[in-house]
Amino acid sequence: MSLVDGSDAVARLIACFAKFCVPYMIVGSLSSNAYGIPRATADVDVVVEKLERAFEAIHEGLPSEFRSNPQIEFELMTGTMPRVIEFVPTNFKIELFELSSDDFDQSRFKRRVSVQHSTLGDNVWIPTAEDVVIQKLRWGRPRDLSDVGDVVAVQYESLDYSYIQQWTDHHGTTDELMKIRNGI
Amino acid sequence: METQSLSTEIRRSKAAAARQMSVAQRLSAGLRLYTEQLCVVRGFVAGMNPDWTELQVDQEMDRRRRVIDLQNTKKYYRAAPEIPARQANQS
Numbered sequence: 001m002s003l004v005d006g007s008d009a010v011a012r013l014i015a016c017f018a019k020f021c022v023p024y025m026i027v028g029s030l031s032s033n034a035y036g037i038p039r040a041t042a043d044v045d046v047v048v049e050k051l052e053r054a055f056e057a058i059h060e061g062l063p064s065e066f067r068s069n070p071q072i073e074f075e076l077m078t079g080t081m082p083r084v085i086e087f088v089p090t091n092f093k094i095e096l097f098e099l100s101s102d103d104f105d106q107s108r109f110k111r112r113v114s115v116q117h118s119t120l121g122d123n124v125w126i127p128t129a130e131d132v133v134i135q136k137l138r139w140g141r142p143r144d145l146s147d148v149g150d151v152v153a154v155q156y157e158s159l160d161y162s163y164i165q166q167w168t169d170h171h172g173t174t175d176e177l178m179k180i181r182n183g184i
Numbered sequence: 185m186e187t188q189s190l191s192t193e194i195r196r197s198k199a200a201a202a203r204q205m206s207v208a209q210r211l212s213a214g215l216r217l218y219t220e221q222l223c224v225v226r227g228f229v230a231g232m233n234p235d236w237t238e239l240q241v242d243q244e245m246d247r248r249r250r251v252i253d254l255q256n257t258k259k260y261y262r263a264a265p266e267i268p269a270r271q272a273n274q275s
Binding site for chain 1: 214
């Protein structure tokens with residue numbers, strides 16, 4: 001069992017996507033860590049504009065480093081089917097999601113921002129802090145709500161709450177947001 | 185109530201520490217923390233089973249990781265209901 005962390009796998013994938021101009025953003029706990037209180041995370045979720053294009057880039061740029069897992073799961077929220085790829089040298093798994101037609105999914109992808117990272121890459125694309133909060137509220141699992149609390153606690157005054165509330169009103173999650181804000 | 189105020193205080197303290205880190209540092213910290221946790225757990229597994237070979241310890245860690253993977257991939261998301269625009273505007 002390898003105890004090498006997933007940074008190498010993520011860095012290789014990001015470099016490949018940059019080379020082949022594949023629009024993407026890192027989502028999930030890695031993106032909430034970027035704005036909140038970092039917690040251990042075993043997996044990496046990446047949204048790509050087109051899955052087919054991402055796989056072409058991987059097959060062309062990193063043919064022997066990543067293998068595709070045939071397992072396909074249906075993700076309930078946006079109705080997309082993520083694909084698991086595995087970084088062969090360390091068995092590290094990355095879940096790739098195709099950008100869905102969901103209004104919020106489209107919006108957060110358009111608003112994504114790039115971060116310079118010494119190990120992961122020069123332009124690592126992640127959602128904005130506001131969009132992380134909105135998406136995590138939407139998932140609504142205990143761990144997601146805890147992540148929202150962490151992001152609010154770290155970013156508190158810099159978050160654009162009027163923007164957040166436009167979406168939470170739409171998703172019916174404003175009460176949850178208020179509860180979390182009041183508890184910080 | 186006391187427990188809640190303690191947990192709020194802990195979160196505030198952690199948030200203050202997180203604010204000292206850059207976005208880039210926080211972004212990759214989770215991967216590093218996970219690896220460090222694995223190292224600690226591996227040490228416990230080896231310590232509790234001193235007669236095991238390295239391979240047996242690795243196999244036990246792989247088994248535990250599969251169990252966690254299974255739990256993490258369970259899709260039990262609560263779908264937040266969509267509210268029609270007119271209703272959302274009224275509230």
